[in-house]
Amino acid sequence: MKELTLTNSLQTDKDKQKQETLKDAGEIPLHIAIIMDGNGRWAKSKGSIRLHGHKVGVDSVRDITESCAQLGVKYLTLYAFSTENWGRPSKEVRGLMKLLVSSLRKEAENLNKNDIRLATIGQMDRFPKECKKELQEAIELTRDNERLELCLALSYSGRWDITEAVKKIAHHVKDGRLDPDLINDQMISDHLSTASVPDPDLIIRTSGEYRISNFLLWQLAYSELYITKTYWPDFRRDELYEAIRSYQQRDRRFGKLNSTEDEKSFSSRFFNKKS
Numbered sequence: 396m397k398e399l400t401l402t403n404s405l406q407t408d409k410d411k412q413k414q415e416t417l418k419d420a421g422e423i424p425l426h427i428a429i430i431m432d433g434n435g436r437w438a439k440s441k442g443s444i445r446l447h448g449h450k451v452g453v454d455s456v457r458d459i460t461e462s463c464a465q466l467g468v469k470y471l472t473l474y475a476f477s478t479e480n481w482g483r484p485s486k487e488v489r490g491l492m493k494l495l496v497s498s499l500r501k502e503a504e505n506l507n508k509n510d511i512r513l514a515t516i517g518q519m520d521r522f523p524k525e526c527k528k529e530l531q532e533a534i535e536l537t538r539d540n541e542r543l544e545l546c547l548a549l550s551y552s553g554r555w556d557i558t559e560a561v562k563k564i565a566h567h568v569k570d571g572r573l574d575p576d577l578i579n580d581q582m583i584s585d586h587l588s589t590a591s592v593p594d595p596d597l598i599i600r601t602s603g604e605y606r607i608s609n610f611l612l613w614q615l616a617y618s619e620l621y622i623t624k625t626y627w628p629d630f631r632r633d634e635l636y637e638a639i640r641s642y643q644q645r646d647r648r649f650g651k652l653n654s655t656e657d658e659k660s661f662s663s664r665f666f667n668k669k670s
C-alpha cells in the first residue's frame with residue numbers, strides 16, 4: 396500500500412491511533428458525501444473576503460480526502476459548486492473557477508501518487524475551457540487508481556441529475572427499446588450520473604444549515620445525516636472522526652426491523668396485546 400503524503404506532512408502517531416480506534420469501534424462508511432458549506436461566513440468572521448474562505452476550504456478538502464483514504468472509505472463525493480451557484484456575483488464565480496484550476500494543478504500529481512481516482516458529476520459543459528482541460532487531465536491521470544474515488548460535484552444539482560435520467564429513459568421508450576412498465580427504481584439509479592457508485596452511507600453538512608440544497612436527491616434516500624455548525628474551512632479530520640463515530644451508533648433499518656431482538660420484542664408485544 397502506498398504511503399499517503401497529501402499534505403506533505405507525516406501522519407502523527409496520535410492520528411494513526413485515532414484511526415485505528417475508529418476502525419475497531421465499528422463500520423467505516425463505504426461512501427461519504429459532503430455539502431461543504433460556510434466558506435463565506437468563515438471568511439467574514441475573520442474579516443476577510445469570501446474567496447479567502449474558499450481557498451482555506453481547499454486545505455480542508457485535502458485533509459478530509461487524505462484521512463478518508465487512510466481510513467478505507469472507498470467513495471468521497473464533495474459538493475463543490477451547485478447549479479444554483481452560477482447565480483452568484485461573477486467575480487466570485489470567476490474566483491472559484493481559478494481556484495479549481497490552480498488546486499488541480501497543485502494536487503493532481505499527489506492524488507495519483509496516493510492511488511486516488513478523481514471523478515466529477517455535473518454539467519461539465521458549462522465550465523470554462525481551462526477548467527475542463529485541467530479536470531480531464533487529472534481524471535485521465537488518475538483513472539486506474541483504486542484506493543479511493545474522489546468525486547467532485549460541479550455545476551451539479553439533484554434535480555438536474557434526475558431530469559437527465561428521465562430524458563435518457565424517455566428516449567429508450569420513444570425508440571421502442573423499452574416498455575414503460577419495466578421502469579423501476581434500479582433503472583432510474585442506473586441512469587443517474589452516479590450510476591457506478593453505491594448510494595452514500597453518510598452525508599455531512601457543515602455550517603449548521605438543515606437542508607440538502609439540491610444535492611443527491613435520489614441517492615440520499617437512506618443516507619445517515621450529520622450536521623455540524625463548523626464552517627467548512629475549519630472542518631478537519633478530527634471532526635470527520637466525530638461524524639463517523641456518530642454514524643457507527645446509528646441503527647440503519649431501511650424501513651425494516653434490523654435485529655432478531657427487534658423482531659422478537661415486536662412479536663411478543665403484538666401477541667401479548669392480542670391475547
Ligand code: IPE
Binds near residue numbers: 431433436437475480
Ligand atoms: C460553500 O460556501 C462553497 C460554495 C457554495 C461554492 P459558501 O460560499 O456557500 O459560504 P456561505 O454559506 O456563504 O458562508
Ligand code: IPE
Binds near residue numbers: 431433476477606
Ligand atoms: C450548497 O451550499 C452548495 C455547495 C456546498 C456547493 P449553498 O451555500 O449554495 O446552499 P444554500 O444557498 O445555503 O442552500
Ligand code: MG
Binds near residue numbers: 432433434
Ligand atoms: Mg453557503
